[in-house]
Amino acid sequence: MKGLLRGLRTTLRTLIRRPHTAQYPHVEPELPERSRGVIALLEENCTSCMLCARECPDWCIYIDSHKEETPPETEGGRARQKNVLDRFEIDYSLCMYCGICIEVCPFDALFWAPDFAYAEGDIRNLLHDKERLGTWMRRVPESTWPEGYAGPPVSPAEAAQLPGGGAAQLPSEEVEAQAAAQVPGDSAVAAESKVDPTPGEQPS
Numbered sequence: 001m002k003g004l005l006r007g008l009r010t011t012l013r014t015l016i017r018r019p020h021t022a023q024y025p026h027v028e029p030e031l032p033e034r035s036r037g038v039i040a041l042l043e044e045n046c047t048s049c050m051l052c053a054r055e056c057p058d059w060c061i062y063i064d065s066h067k068e069e070t071p072p073e074t075e076g077g078r079a080r081q082k083n084v085l086d087r088f089e090i091d092y093s094l095c096m097y098c099g100i101c102i103e104v105c106p107f108d109a110l111f112w113a114p115d116f117a118y119a120e121g122d123i124r125n126l127l128h129d130k131e132r133l134g135t136w137m138r139r140v141p142e143s144t145w146p147e148g149y150a151g152p153p154v155s156p157a158e159a160a161q162l163p164g165g166g167a168a169q170l171p172s173e174e175v176e177a178q179a180a181a182q183v184p185g186d187s188a189v190a191a192e193s194k195v196d197p198t199p200g201e202q203p204s
């Protein structure tokens, strides 16, 4: 009888105790902002140096690039060559999230974002191309942004959901287009005024 009462007491205590488990996916987990969820690519910083691909222990980063000549910046100067990224892919079906690629990148082009919910029914879809890797930049915590980086451009729909409407992060053309659309009757005029005149013709 004594043992039975002790058992019941334990059951009751457990019933009223706050659970340690989270009801994912109904409740989103609160992860530290620097969690290793997914790798984001800041394409403008990548010089196609291949260091990350060479150091990756799983060989799951694929990079292709070509060279392009840029005209000299000053008269009489020399033309320069620069690498242009054609392909940058990470195969998340092989990646072991070691972070070596991020550590070795000398140009601050790779970052951790905390997102983890990108499982796929088809394993081939775990190969993220540079466009998809670029979209993860929107989730990279501001505390890890490289110096001089003003944040990723966001679409008007996404901007509306950001605190303050997110106008500060919109590219200037999109801000102008949004402003024009808010003036009744003037949006068509504003849109027309943004179209370049035919070469040789001057706007009247």
Ligand code: SF4
Binding pocket: 055, 056, 057, 058, 059, 060, 061, 090, 094, 095, 096, 097, 098, 099, 100, 101, 102
């Ligand atoms: S986190 Fe590690 S395994 Fe994954 S791509 Fe980077 S270096 Fe390769």
Ligand code: SF4
Binding pocket: 045, 046, 047, 048, 049, 050, 051, 052, 053, 063, 104, 105, 106, 107, 108, 109, 110
């Ligand atoms: S190490 Fe950095 S800059 Fe070099 S290819 Fe990789 S991401 Fe690009």
